[in-house]
Amino acid sequence: MRPTTYIKSPNGQISVGGVPLQDLAASFGTPLYVLDYDTLVSRMSAYREALSHMDPPGHAHYAGKAFLCRAMASLVQQQGLGLDVVSGGELATALKAGVDPAHILFHGNVKSRQEIRMALDHGVGRLVVDSLDELRRINAMAGDRGSKAAILLRITPGIDAHTHDFIRTGHFDSKFGFGLTEGLADQAVDEALASDHLRLEGFHAHIGSQILESAPFIANAEALLAFSRTWYEKRGFWPQVLDLGGGVGVKYGPHDVPPSLEPMIRQIDALVRQMTPSGQRRPQIILEPGRSVVAEAGFTLYTVEAVKTVAGSHTYVAVDGGMGDNIRPALYQAVYGAELDAKPESAPTRTVTVAGRYCESGDILIQDAELAEPMTGDRLVVWGTGAYNYAMASTYNRVPRPAVVVVRDGHAAVWVERESYDDVMRLDRALDGGHA
Ligand SMILES: Cc1ncc(COP(=O)(O)O)c(C=O)c1O
Structure with missing residues (x-):
């Protein structure tokens, strides 16, 4: 499920709403929620x-x-x-x-x-x-x-x-x-x-x-x-x-x-x-x-941070987000499709498990994803995340929530800012003179 303005160039560069994903990642960082x-x-x-x-x-x-x-x-x-x-x-x-x-x-x-x-x-x-x-x-x-x-x-x-x-x-x-x-x-x-x-x-x-x-x-x-x-x-x-x-x-x-x-x-x-x-x-x-209004318009852009093969078992592709920005796979086994940016169509694919960064074994975003030779530093797109993702996001592990940007006619506009560490601590109060 991809947004209607999805385009993939012959060398595999993906753009949505006229904006290359590589530019989105460079300007706003990852993980990033994007809406078309x-x-x-x-x-x-x-x-x-x-x-x-x-x-x-x-x-x-x-x-x-x-x-x-x-x-x-x-x-x-x-x-x-x-x-x-x-x-x-x-x-x-x-x-x-x-x-x-x-x-x-x-x-x-x-x-x-x-x-x-x-x-x-x-x-x-x-x-x-x-x-x-x-x-x-x-x-x-x-x-x-x-x-x-x-x-x-x-x-x-x-x-x-x-x-x-x-x-x-x-x-x-x-x-x-x-x-x-x-x-x-x-x-x-x-x-x-x-x-x-x-x-x-x-x-x-x-x-x-x-x-x-x-x-x-x-x-x-x-x-x-x-x-x-x-x-x-x-x-x-x-x-x-x-x-x-x-x-x-x-x-x-x-x-x-x-x-x-x-x-x-x-x-x-x-x-x-x-x-x-x-x-x-x-x-x-x-x-x-x-869901039927917003799911398809949305996707999440991640960076692959590690690729780990457990002998005789899975290859885990670990990304910089996970259940904090998309709880649905852990909550009710929701299924998503993913794709790597900037991989030529001809690149061979393999079945891998996309794992999140949060400290739960259940933080698996996609059990079996067909991806073209995933490598550290790649941009991974999970499609169809417009509904019940940002809305259900948490700061588990004190990871700030991603920004939401909207793409249209070659431009990207921020709808929700990325949280900072200060945002995560905004409501905390210091221990007062050592007393609880
Ligand atoms: C009362 C009510 N209306 C509308 C909705 C939206 O449902 P959906 O996102 O599946 O279209 C919900 C979802 O739980 C709901 O509880």
């Missing part, structure tokens, strides 16, 4: 375009958890997408970037009082409610200020998306949302409708991430529509909005085939038509893509 602007914007417009054909037009909210910084939040708004946040920190980032709070959805299975207050103070568009405790809390807090909070209820529809256990969320036994079968979802609707300070605008269900089939998304739409019908028949309540969450997969490895957006959205549109009671307005469909 054109790929990013084309993924956003693919969602915008596909959803615009729905009736009423659907809307995409970019899920900031995949990758967020101030510039990204601004770009999302510029491109006409809404923004999902899941914490006060993400909300603060969006607000600082000037995102219109009305276009923000506040998610998360735990929202502190301070975060709810912040959302209400700033007029966040909708809060997505995850539990009865939260529902009551938001009702009381909106009541204290004499307002009404617009909410969606997060439903757990019982759809088992075929993805890794840690990133599937729509099955019945999940920490997220209100389950359909045990009556919790009904209880939540009942309470929401009876709450003086809540305006129930619809339902939300996110079934998981890195889903490579369209069937679970269609089933999700069907489940939310069927649930809505029961409430229409019972109490005449019909949602304005059905939010189907994110989860569209991307091509990390050669066997990953992501679902096509257009036909999937057409099928959802047909379902909405079919299942809306006559005389009622069709609900607006919201999608919340994170």
